[in-house]
Amino acid sequence: MSSGPASALPAAPQRLPRRQGPAEGLPLHDSALLRRGEAEAARALPPHALMARAGHAVARLGRALAPHARQAWVLAGAGNNGGDGLVAARLLRAAGLPVSVWLAAEPQAGDACWALAQARAAGLAVSAGGPPQPPEGLGPDDLVIDALLGLGLSARRPPEGPVATALAALEGLPAGILAVDLPSGLAADTGSCAGPAVRARWTLSLLGLKPGLWTAAGRDHAGTIWHDDLGVALPATASTPRLLDAPGCAGCWPDRPHTAHKGSQGDLWALGGAAGMSGAIELAARAGLAAGAGRVHVLRLDPTAAPPGHPALMTRAPEALRGEALARATVVAGCGGGAGVGAWLPALIAGAPRLLLDADALNALATDPALAQGLRTRTAPAMLTPHPLEAARLLGCTTEAVQADRLAAARQLAQRYGAMVVLKGSGSVLAAPDGRSAINASGNAALASGGTGDVLAGWIGGLWAQGLDAWDALRLGVWSHGAAADAWQAARGPGQPLDALRLIEALQNLPRG
Numbered sequence: 440m441s442s443g444p445a446s447a448l449p450a451a452p453q454r455l456p457r458r459q460g461p462a463e464g465l466p467l468h469d470s471a472l473l474r475r476g477e478a479e480a481a482r483a484l485p486p487h488a489l490m491a492r493a494g495h496a497v498a499r500l501g502r503a504l505a506p507h508a509r510q511a512w513v514l515a516g517a518g519n520n521g522g523d524g525l526v527a528a529r530l531l532r533a534a535g536l537p538v539s540v541w542l543a544a545e546p547q548a549g550d551a552c553w554a555l556a557q558a559r560a561a562g563l564a565v566s567a568g569g570p571p572q573p574p575e576g577l578g579p580d581d582l583v584i585d586a587l588l589g590l591g592l593s594a595r596r597p598p599e600g601p602v603a604t605a606l607a608a609l610e611g612l613p614a615g616i617l618a619v620d621l622p623s624g625l626a627a628d629t630g631s632c633a634g635p636a637v638r639a640r641w642t643l644s645l646l647g648l649k650p651g652l653w654t655a656a657g658r659d660h661a662g663t664i665w666h667d668d669l670g671v672a673l674p675a676t677a678s679t680p681r682l683l684d685a686p687g688c689a690g691c692w693p694d695r696p697h698t699a700h701k702g703s704q705g706d707l708w709a710l711g712g713a714a715g716m717s718g719a720i721e722l723a724a725r726a727g728l729a730a731g732a733g734r735v736h737v738l739r740l741d742p743t744a745a746p747p748g749h750p751a752l753m754t755r756a757p758e759a760l761r762g763e764a765l766a767r768a769t770v771v772a773g774c775g776g777g778a779g780v781g782a783w784l785p786a787l788i789a790g791a792p793r794l795l796l797d798a799d800a801l802n803a804l805a806t807d808p809a810l811a812q813g814l815r816t817r818t819a820p821a822m823l824t825p826h827p828l829e830a831a832r833l834l835g836c837t838t839e840a841v842q843a844d845r846l847a848a849a850r851q852l853a854q855r856y857g858a859m860v861v862l863k864g865s866g867s868v869l870a871a872p873d874g875r876s877a878i879n880a881s882g883n884a885a886l887a888s889g890g891t892g893d894v895l896a897g898w899i900g901g902l903w904a905q906g907l908d909a910w911d912a913l914r915l916g917v918w919s920h921g922a923a924a925d926a927w928q929a930a931r932g933p934g935q936p937l938d939a940l941r942l943i944e945a946l947q948n949l950p951r952g
C-alpha cells in the first residue's frame with residue numbers, strides 16, 4: 440500500500456452562516472421633513488454653509504460627469520435652488536470653465552441673494568429675466584445645469600412665467616442636463632408633474648433622497664440619480680419609506696439546504712384561468728416553480744382548458760384546495776380569474792395561511808364589501824398586487840388620483856384592506872399595514888407587456904411558499920422581478936420588450952445572493 444500522502448477528499452461544501460437580515464434600504468424623505476432638517480442644520484452652521492456645500496457638490500459632480508465640457512450653461516430660478524446653481528456656476532468658472540448664467544428673476548431674500556452677490560462679485564455675467572438663449576456653440580459634451588425649481592415648486596401649480604419659458608428652452612438641447620436637487624417641474628413627494636418638467640441626464644439630490652425621484656414620472660425625468668447629504672444626518676423611522684434595491688434584498692433569498700426536498704420548499708396553489716385566460720394562471724404557476732416552490736398546483740376555473748404546457752405543474756379542480764392542503768398552502772388567486780374567482784375567495788381568505796390576491800381577485804374585492812371585511816379581520820398575512828387601475832377600483836377613485844400620489848395610494852390600500860400592497864408600474868410602491876413602505880428601484884419599460892404582472896404574482900408566491908417572512912418575500916419578489924428585466928435590458932439595449940415567458944427565464948438566470 441502506498442505510504443505517500445493521502446490524497447485529499449473533496450471537502451464537503453461548507454454552509455455559509457445565514458446572512459444577517461436585510462438592510463432596510465436608503466430612506467426617502469418627504470419635503471416637509473427635508474425642510475425641517477434643512478432648517479435645523481442651518482441653525483447649527485455658519486450662514487450660507489448649506490448652500491455653499493450644495494453648490495460645491497453640484498460643481499464637483501458636473502465636472503466629473505462632463506469632463507470634456509468646453510462650457511456650461513446654468514439656468515437659475517429666484518429661490519434657493521437657483522442659489523445652489525449660482526454657487527456652482529461661480530465655482531465652475533473659478534475652475535476655468537466658461538459659464539453663462541440665465542436667471543429667471545432676481546432673488547428677493549435669503550441665501551440665494553448671497554449666492555447672486557458672490558457670483559457677481561466674482562465677475563460672472565448673470566442675465567436676469569430676458570429670453571433664455573443657449574450660449575453659442577453649446578455641444579453634446581457641454582454641461583447644462585438646471586437650477587430653476589427644487590423643493591419650492593408649488594404643489595399642483597404648473598411652472599409658469601420665465602421659468603416655464605426656460606423649461607421650453609431646455610427641450611432638445613444637445614448637452615446633458617444636470618438637475619440640482621430635482622428635475623425642475625417634478626414634485627418631490629410624488630413624482631408627478633403638473634406641467635412641463637426637465638428631462639435631466641443626471642439629478643443630484645441634496646440632503647435626502649426624495650420619493651418622487653423614483654416613482655411615477657420621476658424615473659423618466661431624473662435620469663441617473665446621485666445623492667449628497669451635505670453632511671447632514673436626517674432622522675428616519677420605521678415608517679420612513681425606503682428605497683428597495685440590491686443591497687436591501689441580498690439577505691432575503693430562501694435557504695435551500697442540501698437536504699431540501701419538494702415537501703420542504705412549500706406548496707404553491709395558483710387559482711384562476713377562466714375561459715380564454717388559462718395562460719395567465721399558467722404564467723403565475725410557472726413563475727412560482729421558477730422561484731423554487733416545492734410543488735405547484737394549478738387550479739383552473741375553466742375545466743375544459745388544455746393541460747398546462749409545463750409538465751411539473753399539477754392541475755387540480757378548485758375544490759381540491761381545502762382541509763390540510765389549504766392549511767399548508769401559499770395561494771396566489773386571481774390571474775385570469777374572470778368574474779367567477781370571487782366565489783372562491785371567502786374560503787381562501789378564511790383558511791389560507793399565505794394569500795396573494797391579483798387581477799380579478801382584486802376586482803372582486805373592490806365590489807364585495809364582505810370580502811373586504813373578511814380580509815381586514817384575517818390575522819394571517821395577505822398581499823394585494825394591483826396595477827394603478829385595479830388600485831383605483833379598490834380605493835373608489837380615478838387612476839389619475841392614484842398616480843398623482845402613488846405612495847399615499849399604496850399606504851391607504853394597506854390600511855383599508857389590512858394587507859401588504861404592491862402598487863405596480865414605474866417605481867412600484869410597497870406598503871404594509873404596520874406603516875412600512877418602500878419604492879422599488881429596479882425594473883424598466885421592457886416589462887410593459889401582457890402577463891408580466893401574472894409572473895410577478897406567481898414569483899412572489901413561490902418565494903413566500905419557501906418560508907420567507909411576508910414583507911421580505913414581497914420586497915425580494917418585486918425587486919428581483921425588476922432586476923431580471925434590468926439584466927435583460929442591459930444585455931440587449933433599451934427599447935426591447937420582454938415577454939412574460941422570457942421574463943421567467945430571466946428570473947431563473949438572476950444570480951441569488
Ligand SMILES: NC(=O)C1=CN([C@@H]2O[C@H](COP(=O)(O)OP(=O)(O)OC[C@H]3O[C@@H](n4cnc5c(N)ncnc54)[C@H](O)[C@@H]3O)[C@@H](O)[C@H]2O)[C@@H](O)CC1
Nearest residue numbers: 489490493517518519520588589590591593597598599620
Ligand atoms: N437654503 C439652503 O441653505 C439650502 C437650499 N437648498 C436648495 O433649496 C431648494 C429649495 O429652495 P426654495 O424653497 O427657495 O424653493 P425653489 O428654489 O425650489 O423654488 C422657489 C422659487 O420658485 C418659484 N416657483 C414656485 N412654483 C413655481 C411655479 N409653479 N412656476 C414658476 N415659479 C415657481 C417661487 O416663486 C420661488 O422663486 C432645494 O430644492 C435645494 O435646491 C438645498 O441645497 C439645501 C440647502
Ligand SMILES: Nc1ncnc2c1ncn2[C@@H]1O[C@H](COP(=O)(O)OP(=O)(O)O)[C@@H](O)[C@H]1O
Nearest residue numbers: 863864865882883884886887889890891892893
Ligand atoms: N414602465 C415600467 N417600469 C417598470 N415596471 C413596469 C413598467 N411597466 C410595467 N411594469 C411592471 O410590469 C408588471 C405589469 O403588471 P400588470 O400591469 O399587472 O400586467 P399583466 O396584468 O398583463 O400581467 C408589473 O410588475 C409592473 O410593475
Ligand SMILES: [K+]
Nearest residue numbers: 585588621623
Ligand atoms: K432643479
